[in-house]
Amino acid sequence: MQRKIMISLAAIVLLAVFACIFLVGQMIHRGFSTREQPGVVESSLATAMRDAAISARYKTMKNPVAVTPEAIQEGMDHWADHCATCHANNGSGDTMYGRTMYPRPPDMRQNDTQRKSDGELYWTIKNGVRLSGMPAFGAPGDDDMDSWKLVAFIRHLPSLSQSEEQGMEKMNPKSPQEMEEEQEEENFLNGSATRSQSQPTHHHGKETP
Numbered sequence: 275m276q277r278k279i280m281i282s283l284a285a286i287v288l289l290a291v292f293a294c295i296f297l298v299g300q301m302i303h304r305g306f307s308t309r310e311q312p313g314v315v316e317s318s319l320a321t322a323m324r325d326a327a328i329s330a331r332y333k334t335m336k337n338p339v340a341v342t343p344e345a346i347q348e349g350m351d352h353w354a355d356h357c358a359t360c361h362a363n364n365g366s367g368d369t370m371y372g373r374t375m376y377p378r379p380p381d382m383r384q385n386d387t388q389r390k391s392d393g394e395l396y397w398t399i400k401n402g403v404r405l406s407g408m409p410a411f412g413a414p415g416d417d418d419m420d421s422w423k424l425v426a427f428i429r430h431l432p433s434l435s436q437s438e439e440q441g442m443e444k445m446n447p448k449s450p451q452e453m454e455e456e457q458e459e460e461n462f463l464n465g466s467a468t469r470s471q472s473q474p475t476h477h478h479g480k481e482t483p
């Protein structure tokens with residue numbers, strides 16, 4: 275009897291060791307690339323852990339900010355400036371960074387995000403998501419109205435209009451070069467096209483008059 279138990283135990287340990295070797299082998303074989311999509315086991319385990327880590331107090335919390343057009347607008351501006359790099363203006367996550375991060379930012383217009391409670395979304399914005407690219411925003415504390423306005427805007431994502439989306443593009447962060455180009459363009463359109471005349475050129479030597 276004792277021997278039988280010992281043999282079964284040894285078999286289980288051996289199986290576990292083989293399973294580990296197999297999994298580690300697969301990870302090394304695939305590399306740690308962020309191009310892959312997480313598998314079902316990995317994403318359901320990670321999602322369950324994320325879920326369990328948000329306290330019940332937040333899960334039932336409702337947005338204390340009245341969802342007025344002004345609140346949504348403020349959330350929208352904030353989103354365009356701080357969140358759209360990864361999440362895109364329309365929340366699809368289809369951006370240069372979003373497409374190749376691991377895990378990918380979800381399409382926040384879809385049910386998976388929209389059925390989360392206000393408090394869960396708020397908690398995620400404030401605390402970030404460990405082992406993912408999602409940063410923690412705002413100082414710790416419960417009265418961060420900016421984050422609640424972002425929650426209001428996330429609720430508005432599924433009905434975001436095309437003109438709203440275009441308006442957001444002006445708020446998206448720009449590189450100094452893009453800003454310079456835009457300024458030049460504006461100057462040009464305003465008729466003060468002084469582009470190359472007043473500015474030093476990178477190749478020395480005099481400009482021909």
Ligand code: HEC
Nearest residue numbers: 356357360377378379386387395398399403406407408424
């Ligand atoms: C550097 C990239 C990056 C930036 C910037 C970023 N996020 Fe995220 N965000 C992510 C990623 C990646 C996830 C997915 C995490 C996961 O799968 O667990 C995520 C997830 C979320 C979620 C959870 C969605 C869900 O369905 O569970 C919310 C809410 C969120 N982000 C809000 C924001 C807000 C608001 C901002 C701006 C203030 C922001 N994020 C900025 C990368 C980013």
